[in-house]
Amino acid sequence: MNREDFPMLEEDIIYLDNGATSLKPKCVIDKTVEYYSKYSANAHRGDYDISYKVDQEYEGTREKVAEFLNADSEEIVFTSGATDSLNMIATGFFAPLIEAGDEILITTSEHASNVLPWFRLQNEKGAIVKYIPLDSNYHVTLDNVKKMVTPNTKIIAIAEITNVIGDVRPIKEICKFAHENNIFVVVDGAQSVPHKKVDVKDLDCDFLAFSAHKMYGPTGLGILYGKKELLENLNPINLGGGMNESFDSPSEILLKDIPTRLEAGTPNIASVIAFGSAIDYLNKIGMDKINERELYLRKYLIDKLIKIPYIDIINLEADSGIVSFNVEGIFSQDVAFYLNKYKVCVRAGNHCAKILKNATKVTNSLRVSLAFYNTESEIDTLVELLSNKDKIVKEML
Amino acid sequence: MDPEIKREIIMEHYQNPLHRHHVDDKSYDMVNTANSSCIDNLNIYIKYDGDVIKDIAFEGEACAISISSTSIMIENLIGKTREEALNIIDNFENMINEKEYSEDVLGNAVVYSDIYKQNSRKSCAFLPYRGLREALTKKDNGKS
Missing domain, CATH: 3.40.640.10 (Type I PLP-dependent aspartate aminotransferase-like (Major domain))
Incomplete structure (x- = not known):
């Protein structure tokens, strides 16, 4: 929603790194x-x-x-x-x-x-x-x-x-x-x-x-x-x-x-x-409406990601727009590079939370962080790109 | 080199990297090399025999480009003198920065000749070379 307010969204990108910084209206x-x-x-x-x-x-x-x-x-x-x-x-x-x-x-x-x-x-x-x-x-x-x-x-x-x-x-x-x-x-x-x-x-x-x-x-x-x-x-x-x-x-x-x-x-x-x-x-817009929209988008993403057998979701339960996961057997950064080829911006790494690995036993991950201006169709594109592991391996270099 | 062959060499060295193991031997020098902008982080172990690099091994976590580049670099550098090794590192650096370089000293490392097209990947490919240069220069200064 409200996509027309954001000039950056006229660019040919799918921006899913809002936890790092958000776009500006x-x-x-x-x-x-x-x-x-x-x-x-x-x-x-x-x-x-x-x-x-x-x-x-x-x-x-x-x-x-x-x-x-x-x-x-x-x-x-x-x-x-x-x-x-x-x-x-x-x-x-x-x-x-x-x-x-x-x-x-x-x-x-x-x-x-x-x-x-x-x-x-x-x-x-x-x-x-x-x-x-x-x-x-x-x-x-x-x-x-x-x-x-x-x-x-x-x-x-x-x-x-x-x-x-x-x-x-x-x-x-x-x-x-x-x-x-x-x-x-x-x-x-x-x-x-x-x-x-x-x-x-x-x-x-x-x-x-x-x-x-x-x-x-x-x-x-x-x-x-x-x-x-x-x-x-x-x-x-x-x-x-x-x-x-x-x-x-x-x-x-x-x-x-x-x-x-x-x-x-x-x-x-x-x-x-x-x-x-x-x-x-x-x-x-209203903060409650923003929160509701982002939680809806999270559920929409999780419901699809969970069906991909080789994707490990780290934070299945969370009331925010943050979804962290890994593609089994592929270094998170390589997946991020692959997604970048399709103009999908996600973050890979330890996300500055360098002692979290002590609890999760996961040293790095991919992170999607949603904002209210993200859409179902952007999520569909992400999920489609992640749905073919051979394609990821083939194109990650 | 055909892009598909380049790809195969990179994938082979990523999936089955050479000399990737822990070293617990005091006769090896160790250098850590990490990319500040990402999470690539490798320890590289080097053993000298006089002026010659007798053995290199590595361990750590990094992306496909860094891992494969390290494996290929090690394959190429074992048996070289320090001077030859530094020359290879210079040539590799020139190659990924689109400067003049001598292809014949690089061996399989020429598979990264197109890496300049992906700016964010250049530092991944160069990561092991940066670490090794640090180790070799240190050795020159008699610090290690």
Whole structure:
């Protein structure tokens, strides 16, 4: 649905790598061009009309994001991406707080960006990273979280939806349990915020990180949501222009309030402004409708894939548009090259989830990640290409 | 060379690669070679006899192009001197980058002469050569 909104879909490709990045609707592209051609000034100046316009648009996006997540606008920080957001949370908020022996719970299916910042706290602060066990479907259950919590647990850092398994974690229940035990919850929303309704007040998570480019917005922009009282205590990693109120000497530095304090330097203005249009666009379609469409497409794909005897589906059960699988006996990358010859774009590899192999015993796979603009006929083409193993072997070189 | 014959040679070396096994022998040097843009990841083991490459073996996970290219490279390089080996690596690199190269030193590796047509596959074909060059140059510097 809504295919006519996406100029990239006029190209001769079948794009099934939306988990890596999504395509951009024309309104987002137009908004980027509008900024560069109509009011290309810096933000936070406001001394002349076009700069005032920039501020209005820039802060307008912050309000739109806040409303989209049911947060307050001062709880929304613009970053360079989900990775940047997660690093700011780990280094700016938790590093000063964490003590040797404190435990951080993650899972083996997390993306590198939600693993390495926590490994750093282990290496530099003596914290201990532990893994919540995954069930037989590689899902996270509240019971397994409970089993891993000790009096030393300080942080639970998990994706709401993971990028290979695509399972939806019970974040709301985990937050409730965690908060009863004085544990902070950090949510990596990179794969969930673009595909389902996320309400931070309802979830009651402490922090949420995600990227604009995976949700039909521009590249180079991420969001860090944090509860206001927590953001107040997040040390800015970058100091510089735009985030200080005044300074005279090293002992006399006055910083601005959140969230501006956490956005040093000239921000990614064009992307922030264009992201406002992406949010408007998503709201117009409706997140529930998007989610419903993507789950329908997933089922449509699974029902066909499952009939191919030499295809091993890794995540048969998952309430998202992510399907990971392998063609028996053929290296995933070779299958991806074969599909590329027919202009089908899928991802092969470990998908940055490099410790997931400990649980699945599969070191690499093909991943199809669907978006609402994908069609039954695109899936039919994919399945038809995968339905002839001899053809794959013959044409994979 | 006929494209169908090229294909057959590549497939044969992919499905039945030569010298693919683990080496647990301290007299071998080991080098890891991996493509950052994908998941090809190989360990290559090399044993020298003075200046001559006496044996090479490899293990690891990679695509059909990388595996076959490694097998073909090993077949060609065993018995060569370091200098000859480095010359073969240079010529292979020139070939996949559409520069001038000497076909007669490459042996079966000429099956990749058209690989430049698939940009993303060039690094797969070159992967073992990159690793071996690193190992040979290290040896030259007396580091290993």
